[in-house]
Structures are given as C-alpha cells and as structure tokens.
Amino acid sequence: MSVFALISSILTITLRAGTSLIYATVGEIYTERSGILNLGLEGMMLMGAVTAFATAFYTGSLWLALLVAVIVGGLLAALHAFLCVTMRANQVVSGLSITLFGSGLASFLGQRLGPASNNYFLVGMVGPKFTPIPIPFLNSLPLIGAFFNQDILTYIVYLLMPLAWFYLYKTRAGLSLRAVGESPQTADAMGIDVVRTRYLYTILGGMLTGLGGAHLSLAYTPGWTENLTGGRGWIVIALVIFAMWNPGRAVLGAVLFGGINAVQFRLQAAGTAIPAAFLNMLPYLTTILVLVVMTWWEALSKRIGAPAALGKAYMREEK
Amino acid sequence: MKQRLIEFWNSPVIDALLPVLATLAALLVGALMLLALGANPLVAYGALLDGAFGSLNSIADTLVRATPLLFVGVGICIAFRGGVTNIGGEGQLVVGALCATMVGLTFPDGPALVVVPLALLAGFLGGAVWGGIPGLLKAHFNVNEILSTVMMNQIAVQGMNFLLIGPLIDPVQLERASRIPQTARISAAFDLPRLAPTRLHLGTFLAIVMAVLVYILLWRTTLGYRIRAVGLNREAARYAGINVPRHIALSLALSGAMAGLAGAVQIFGVNFRMFTDGSATGFTGSAGFHGIVAALFGQLHPLGTIPASFFFGGLLVGANRLQRAVQVPAALIVTLNGLVVVFVVGTELWRQQRARRRVVERPSEHDEPSLTAIPPTAASLEGKA
Numbered sequence: 001m002s003v004f005a006l007i008s009s010i011l012t013i014t015l016r017a018g019t020s021l022i023y024a025t026v027g028e029i030y031t032e033r034s035g036i037l038n039l040g041l042e043g044m045m046l047m048g049a050v051t052a053f054a055t056a057f058y059t060g061s062l063w064l065a066l067l068v069a070v071i072v073g074g075l076l077a078a079l080h081a082f083l084c085v086t087m088r089a090n091q092v093v094s095g096l097s098i099t100l101f102g103s104g105l106a107s108f109l110g111q112r113l114g115p116a117s118n119n120y121f122l123v124g125m126v127g128p129k130f131t132p133i134p135i136p137f138l139n140s141l142p143l144i145g146a147f148f149n150q151d152i153l154t155y156i157v158y159l160l161m162p163l164a165w166f167y168l169y170k171t172r173a174g175l176s177l178r179a180v181g182e183s184p185q186t187a188d189a190m191g192i193d194v195v196r197t198r199y200l201y202t203i204l205g206g207m208l209t210g211l212g213g214a215h216l217s218l219a220y221t222p223g224w225t226e227n228l229t230g231g232r233g234w235i236v237i238a239l240v241i242f243a244m245w246n247p248g249r250a251v252l253g254a255v256l257f258g259g260i261n262a263v264q265f266r267l268q269a270a271g272t273a274i275p276a277a278f279l280n281m282l283p284y285l286t287t288i289l290v291l292v293v294m295t296w297w298e299a300l301s302k303r304i305g306a307p308a309a310l311g312k313a314y315m316r317e318e319k
Numbered sequence: 320m321k322q323r324l325i326e327f328w329n330s331p332v333i334d335a336l337l338p339v340l341a342t343l344a345a346l347l348v349g350a351l352m353l354l355a356l357g358a359n360p361l362v363a364y365g366a367l368l369d370g371a372f373g374s375l376n377s378i379a380d381t382l383v384r385a386t387p388l389l390f391v392g393v394g395i396c397i398a399f400r401g402g403v404t405n406i407g408g409e410g411q412l413v414v415g416a417l418c419a420t421m422v423g424l425t426f427p428d429g430p431a432l433v434v435v436p437l438a439l440l441a442g443f444l445g446g447a448v449w450g451g452i453p454g455l456l457k458a459h460f461n462v463n464e465i466l467s468t469v470m471m472n473q474i475a476v477q478g479m480n481f482l483l484i485g486p487l488i489d490p491v492q493l494e495r496a497s498r499i500p501q502t503a504r505i506s507a508a509f510d511l512p513r514l515a516p517t518r519l520h521l522g523t524f525l526a527i528v529m530a531v532l533v534y535i536l537l538w539r540t541t542l543g544y545r546i547r548a549v550g551l552n553r554e555a556a557r558y559a560g561i562n563v564p565r566h567i568a569l570s571l572a573l574s575g576a577m578a579g580l581a582g583a584v585q586i587f588g589v590n591f592r593m594f595t596d597g598s599a600t601g602f603t604g605s606a607g608f609h610g611i612v613a614a615l616f617g618q619l620h621p622l623g624t625i626p627a628s629f630f631f632g633g634l635l636v637g638a639n640r641l642q643r644a645v646q647v648p649a650a651l652i653v654t655l656n657g658l659v660v661v662f663v664v665g666t667e668l669w670r671q672q673r674a675r676r677r678v679v680e681r682p683s684e685h686d687e688p689s690l691t692a693i694p695p696t697a698a699s700l701e702g703k704a
Contacts, residue, residue: 012512020650034680037465039406079661089664092404092465095616096608101657108650112356227598231476237469277481284470291462
C-alpha cells in the first residue's frame with residue numbers, strides 16, 4: 001500500500017470516527033457558552049443511539065430515526081435545564097444523574113425494544129444504515145479524496161462547523177449567548193432573557209448530542225450494543241476544553257481523538273508493541289495539559305474563551 | 320396543635336426526610352413504568368423491599384453493596400466541605416483496587432495480618448495520589464478539578480485495561496489462551512473475615528469506622544477546621560493565615576484516598592481479584608458516582624452518609640429480586656436509581672429555601688450544608704483563585 005493510500009485510509013476513518021464527536025462537541029460548546037455545564041452527555045448520546053437505531057429498525061426511515069434521536073436528546077437536556085436553571089440544582093450532580101439515568105434507560109430500552117424472536121433484545125439486529133456517498137471526481141483526489149468519501153452526516157458537519165462559528169461570533173444572537181455565559185447579571189440588565197437563553201442552548205446542545213449518538217448507531221458502528229458510546233460522552237467534555245469553547249476549533253480535537261482511533265486500527269492490524277491503552281490515554285493526558293496551559297495563559301492575557309459564569313446558577317436579587 | 324404541626328413542618332427533621340420524599344416520588348414514576356410494562360408495581364416493590372431487607376442474608380447483602388458507596392461518599396464529604404468537587408471517584412476506586420491487588424499478588428505467602436493492612440494502605444495511597452494530582456493542579460495552577468477528575472477517570476480505566484490484559488493478567492488465562500482481562504485470585508488467606516453464613520465482611524465495619532473518623536477529623540481537629548474554612552471562604556481563610564493551596568490539595572487527596580480504600584476493600588472482601596469489561600463500571604458498578612449521590616442524601620455529612628449509603632445499597636440489592644419477581648430487564652433498576660437521583664437533586668432548591676427561611680426566623684441556626692452554598696457551582700469553577 002502506498003503512503004498516500006495509507007494516510008488517505010487513516011484520514012477516512014478519522015473523519016468517520018470524529019463525526020459523532022463533532023456534533024456533540026459543538027452542542028456542548030453552545031451549552032457551556034450559556035453557562036451550563038452538562039455532564040449528562042454520555043447518557044444522552046446512548047439514548048440518542050438506541051432510539052435512533054430502534055426507529056430505523058422498525059420504520060426503515062433513517063431520517064425519522066435522526067428526528068427521534070434529536071428529540072430524545074433535547075428532552076433529556078430539557079430535564080437538565082429544568083434542574084439547573086429553574087430548580088438551581090448543582091449542575092455537576094444533575095449532569096451525573098442524567099448520565100446514570102440515560103445510560104440505564106438506554107440499556108433497558110435495548111433489552112426491551114427488540115423483536116420477540118430475539119428475546120426483545122435489540123442487540124445483534126441489523127437495520128438500515130447511512131453508507132458513504134462518494135462524490136464523483138473529488139473522491140479520487142489524493143488525500144483530499146478522504147473528505148469526499150463519507151456519509152451524509154459527515155458532509156453536514158462540513159457545513160455545521162463554519163455555521164456554528166459564524167453564529168457564535170458574528171451574529172447578535174451569538175453575542176447574547178456569550179454574554180449570558182460570561183456575565184448573566186449584565187446580560188439580564190441589557191434585557192436578555194437569561195433563563196430562556198440557557199434553556200434554549202442547553203436543549204440545542206442536547207439535540208446535537210442525540211444526533212451524535214445516532215451517527216454511532218446508524219453509520220459508524222451500525223447496530224446497537226450495550227455501552228455503544230464507549231465513553232465518548234466524556235471525551236466530548238475533554239474536546240470542548242481542547243477547542244477552548246470555539247466551535248471552529250472543535251475539528252482539531254475531534255480529528256485528534258478520531259485519528260487516535262484510526263491509527264490504533266492500523267497498529268492493531270500491524271501487530272505493534274505499543275499497547276492500545278496508552279494511545280487511548282493520550283487524549284486525556286493532553287486535555288489535562290491543555291487545562292494547565294490554558295489557566296496559565298489566562299492568568300497572563302485573560303482571553304481564552306472559557307465562559308466566566310460556567311457552572312454557576314443565576315438568580316435575580318431576591319424580592 | 321396546628322402551631323405545632325407548622326413548627327414540625329418547618330423543622331430540620333423534614334429537611335432530612337426530603338430525600339426520602341423525593342425517592343418516594345421517583346418510585347411513583349417507576350410504578351407507572353412498571354405498569355406500562357404490564358407488571359404489578361406492588362408486587363415489584365414488595366419484592367424489592369424483601370430482597371433488600373427481608374432476611375438476614377439480604378440485609379447483609381445490602382450492607383456489602385453499601386460499603387463502597389459509604390467509603391466514596393465519606394470522601395465526597397471531605398472534598399465538598401473543602402470547597403472542591405470530586406467527580407473522580409470511579410478512577411480513584413479503580414486505582415485503589417489495582418494497588419491493593421498488586422500488593423496481594425506480590426506477597427502471596429505473607430502473613431495476612433501484615434499483607435492485608437499493607438494492601439489496604441496501598442489502596443488508600445493509590446486513591447490519594449489519583450485524587451491528589453487534580454488537587455495539586457487545582458491548588459497550584461487553578462485547573463478546574465471537575466474537568467481534571469473526569470479526565471483522571473478515563474486515564475485510570477485505560478491503565479487498568481493495559482495492566483489486566485498485560486502484566487497483571489491471570490496466568491491461567493494465558494495458559495488457556497482465553498485472555499479474559501482479570502488478575503489471578505488473591506490468596507484465600509487474605510480474604511477479609513466474614514460473618515458466616517452471610518456475605519457480610521469486615522470492610523463494612525471499616526467503612527463505618529472511617530465515617531466516624533472523618534467526622535472527627537472535620538469537626539474535632541484543627542486540620543478539619545481549616546479544610547472547612549477553606550471550603551466556606553477561601554479569601555477569609557487565607558486572611559486567617561491558612562495555607563489555602565495545601566488544604567485544597569489535601570482535601571482532594573483525602574477524598575481520593577477514601578475511594579481508593581473502597582476499591583481495596585472490594586478486592587479483599589467481595590471480588591478477590593481485579594477484572595474489567597473495558598470500562599470502569601464493569602468493576603465499580605458506578606460506585607464512584609453513586610457515592611456522590613449517597614453523600615448528597617446524607618446532607619454531605621459523614622455520619623448522615625451512613626444511612627444514606629445503606630438506603631442506596633438496599634435499592635441496588637432489592638432490584639435484583641424485583642427483576643426476578645416481575646420479569647423486567649435489570650436495566651430498569653438502573654433507570655429507577657437515576658430517577659431517584661434526579662428527584663433528589665430536584666428538591667435541593669426547596670431545601671435551601673427552607674434553610675434560608677429558618678435562618679431568617681432564628682438567626683442562631685447551626686451551619687447548614689448546602690450544595691450550592693458549598694462551592695461546586697460557585698467557587699470551584701471560578702476563574703480566579
């Protein structure tokens with residue numbers, strides 16, 4: 001295999017593996033930008049994955065499946081928003097409880113929604129899936145071709161990234177969102193509805209996360225297995241930091257994580273001596289390093305993107 | 320009479336009962352889910368109660384199941400009281416278990432009276448290191464400990480996967496070439512003593528002793544006073560001459576140590592070997608997360624965490640019986656537990672408002688732990704130290 005072909009194949013897998021991560025990362029960036037930390041991603045992704053697969057399995061409609069995943073992700077996020085914004089519960093604990101609840105419910109549904117012939121289990125069923133749609137001519141270019149040999153959800157990512165960036169930094173609504181995450185008091189005084197904004201973007205984040213989960217069960221590894229996400233929800237938490245809360249940079253992190261997946265595939269095939277566990281560790285170690293550098297850098301220049309009010313409940317002065 | 324009823328309703332007793340009320344509400348929702356599945360909720364919950372507390376054996380099982388929750392929960396109390404949030408219980412538990420297993424496997428012929436305490440100490444230290452790293456990063460670089468402990472969890476899982484497939488793998492697995500990722504069984508001489516014929520082991524008592532010790536540490540020693548002072552107000556603590564970074568790092572390290580101890584006790588009291596399914600949950604059963612919930616239930620008080628852990632342990636143990644009784648997938652129980660947590664978290668605001676009202680009415684009220692006043696939300700995510 002030529003070097004080009006090798007890199008190209010690694011790149012193809014990288015993009016495929018990174019797609020679900022990017023959806024969830026962009027979603028979580030928006031959520032955190034509004035000042036809400038959502039640690040429930042793992043549960044929400046699993047729920048998105050299982051409901052999407054079940055829908056596709058029974059209706060045969062992939063688009064309906066995506067819709068269901070988006071709604072389910074949005075609903076779980078709405079629950080988180082209700083607990084954190086309205087009930088002013090601790091965001092960390094609320095997020096964890098969503099993860100516990102979501103992953104429990106997902107595995108419950110996986111054991112219940114399947115056909116009677118399979119003991120009602122969804123595991124092992126084969127349903128419709130998104131297949132790569134090569135774009136003629138472009139897909140035969142060296143290296144770049146990898147970008148044009150993907151499924152439709154990955155193509156949508158190419159559009160989503162610049163849009164998400166533009167919306168956050170170049171529109172009035174994006175400015176309001178950043179204001180709410182930065183200083184809810186000021187935003188409130190300016191007439192921005194803090195509660196509404198936080199609900200809105202937490203739910204939006206959940207919808208995108210559900211979509212990310214759906215990509216896993218409909219495209220990346222079609223089908224449903226217990227713990228399908230394999231900790232991707234936690235990876236996303238790391239990716240958001242890695243991207244420094246900038247949707248434009250989310251692609252870097254996702255490519256890093258996805259790339260490690262892809263390289264690992266190759267290394268395993270080649271029977272290398274480097275244990276996969278150490279490769280898997282790298283992203284998390286890097287994230288901790290990024291956290292250290294970031295806080296250090298922030299002490300110098302103060303501008304990195306972390307929303308100042310992240311994780312803090314907002315309440316107007318008591319009457 | 321009416322006056323007395325109102326007084327009772329406003330008293331802290333009801334506050335302590337709020338989590339229980341929230342649980343009942345969650346169980347009500349669970350009953351609807353059971354009905355939807357065509358199961359009789361009364362039969363189901365009867366089975367749950369019976370499975371958790373119905374016989375000597377089931378009570379013992381509940382206590383055993385509660386033990387790691389209690390260890391982790393007590394550690395969570397230390398962290399939260401110190402003004403930091405420890406989400407790394409899962410990783411600390413795994414590291415503690417690994418360290419303890421290694422000690423157990425290294426000295427298979429040593430005297431149990433030496434090796435077992437040494438192994439528990441190793442677990443304690445392993446957890447302390449795994450919690451202490453985010454602690455030091457928090458103290459000296461102001462790295463957000465919520466995020467770093469989450470990362471440390473994942474790193475621990477990968478380390479575990481490597482060790483259990485590689486250097487620590489059971490030689491028997493190698494012979495059979497089945498390569499199930501688990502270690503050899505530790506010598507049976509090291510098993511923690513059991514209260515025959517039940518499965519109740521010494522670790523449960525150790526956990527209770529730890530809860531009492533941590534209570535004494537936090538409220539009866541200077542060190543504990545300083546940790547709480549840092550937790551309540553870092554600026555004031557610094558002004559009072561307390562070394563704030565040191566106490567931040569220390570409270571996370573101690574918190575991790577408790578979780579590490581939980582892992583060590585799981586090995587020597589329950590599993591007798593380390594194993595994995597590739598995730599942390601396979602070994603911990605999410606004890607690192609459930610422990611946080613138990614601590615919350617116990618109002619972030621080590622002594623309150625004792626009954627709270629037993630309550631949760633009962634829920635987990637009873638769930639198995641429920642599943643057999645009405646033939647619903649076991650995952651429903653995990654869902655139910657999650658639901659309980661969601662409801663408990665939901666009542667937090669109500670509890671705070673009541674506490675605030677009481678303070679207004681009776682200014683001499685003792686200090687009231689509250690999740691939002693104790694900083695996971697406010698201080699720990701704050702940009703500036």
